[in-house]
Amino acid sequence: MFLVTGATGGLGQRVVRQLRSRDLPVRAFVQLTSRYGELEQRGAEIFVGDLLQERDIQKACQGVRYVISAHGSNASNRGNAQTLDYRANIDLIDAAKAAGVEHFVFVSVLGSDRGYEDAPVFKAKWAVERYLQSSGLNYTILRPSGFASNLLPLAEQFQRTGIYLLIGDPQARSSIVSTDDLARIVLESATLADAKNQILPVGGAEILERGDIPKIFGRIFEREAIVVNPPLFLLDAVRTGLGFVDSESQKALGTLRTLLANEFFCTPTETERLETLFSFKLETLESFIRRYISR
Numbered sequence: 001m002f003l004v005t006g007a008t009g010g011l012g013q014r015v016v017r018q019l020r021s022r023d024l025p026v027r028a029f030v031q032l033t034s035r036y037g038e039l040e041q042r043g044a045e046i047f048v049g050d051l052l053q054e055r056d057i058q059k060a061c062q063g064v065r066y067v068i069s070a071h072g073s074n075a076s077n078r079g080n081a082q083t084l085d086y087r088a089n090i091d092l093i094d095a096a097k098a099a100g101v102e103h104f105v106f107v108s109v110l111g112s113d114r115g116y117e118d119a120p121v122f123k124a125k126w127a128v129e130r131y132l133q134s135s136g137l138n139y140t141i142l143r144p145s146g147f148a149s150n151l152l153p154l155a156e157q158f159q160r161t162g163i164y165l166l167i168g169d170p171q172a173r174s175s176i177v178s179t180d181d182l183a184r185i186v187l188e189s190a191t192l193a194d195a196k197n198q199i200l201p202v203g204g205a206e207i208l209e210r211g212d213i214p215k216i217f218g219r220i221f222e223r224e225a226i227v228v229n230p231p232l233f234l235l236d237a238v239r240t241g242l243g244f245v246d247s248e249s250q251k252a253l254g255t256l257r258t259l260l261a262n263e264f265f266c267t268p269t270e271t272e273r274l275e276t277l278f279s280f281k282l283e284t285l286e287s288f289i290r291r292y293i294s295r
């Protein structure tokens with residue numbers, strides 16, 4: 001039995017789908033308020049719980065062989081980096097160990113090891129990585145770059161308006177990963193001998209400059225891109241303002257700022273290693289967007 005947390009998220013739902021399409025047993029950890037109908041229809045066992053409750057985590061781990069941690073804090077959920085990205089993962093590792101789990105796959109983030117002080121999610125991921133490594137569990141730590149699925153709403157907006165909002169440096173590089181490729185890597189990591197106790201950066205097929213994204217959209221939708229490119233210091237002004245009314249949101253914006261102010265890409269050697277390890281060719285961003293838009 002696989003346990004997948006964040007099973008209704010952009011990545012988690014794809015992991016569950018792929019596990020079920022291989023006819024593998026999966027327990028999807030979902031919240032009562034989550035949209036989990038599709039996962040149930042595909043034959044996943046639904047475990048309704050709250051990752052902020054240690055007891056729910058312990059119950060969910062019973063009878064589980066592989067744990068895939070794919071949950072995380074985002075702008076719309078009630079957890080923050082400390083509770084959801086850090087504490088819930090520590091509890092999950094402890095519960096997995098107590099339940100005799102064989103392998104733990106942790107979805108971290110590219111750059112978790114760079115010591116970004118002002119980015120709570122990066123700090124939480126780094127601390128969890130170290131805890132997992134010393135837990136005695138077999139593990140795979142995956143450090144993905146940005147997900148291609150994040151760009152689908154922007155692609156739809158572009159299709160309607162031709163507008164693309166690009167905050168910060170258009171020349172900053174990233175290797176956006178197909179969320180479907182990542183899901184495959186995540187689930188195969190649980191059983192692939194060569195992925196055991198490895199830390200793997202995960203990017204897409206190519207290194208893109210952020211300014212390439214509106215060009216790709218332009219090709220797909222056959223329209224000229226109107227790029228709106230505010231400088232990063234505008235975000236800093238918003239953050240400073242937020243600090244007076246909502247310090248939690250101000251902290252969370254630190255992670256976004258870190259993402260916008262830095263480069264996140266895998267080297268060609270890292271990408272080659274990944275393709276060799278998992279025996280498939282990674283998809284380009286353009287191919288990913290075309291597949292979803294034509295559905």
Ligand SMILES: NC(=O)c1ccc[n+]([C@@H]2O[C@H](COP(=O)([O-])OP(=O)(O)OC[C@H]3O[C@@H](n4cnc5c(N)ncnc54)[C@H](OP(=O)(O)O)[C@@H]3O)[C@@H](O)[C@H]2O)c1
Pocket residue numbers: 005006007008009010011012029030031033034035049050051052069070071072073074077078079084107108109110121144145146147150
């Ligand atoms: N997105 C990226 O570009 C990116 C890049 C690098 C790494 N990552 C990491 O990859 C992982 C997956 O990211 P994602 O974008 O797929 O995540 P996501 O779409 O934001 O989904 C978050 C998931 O966590 C669940 N969740 C939140 N609070 C919960 C709670 N208290 N109890 C139970 N479940 C809870 C959410 O459930 P609901 O559906 O009910 O809200 C949802 O299923 C995360 O660890 C993230 O940090 C993401």
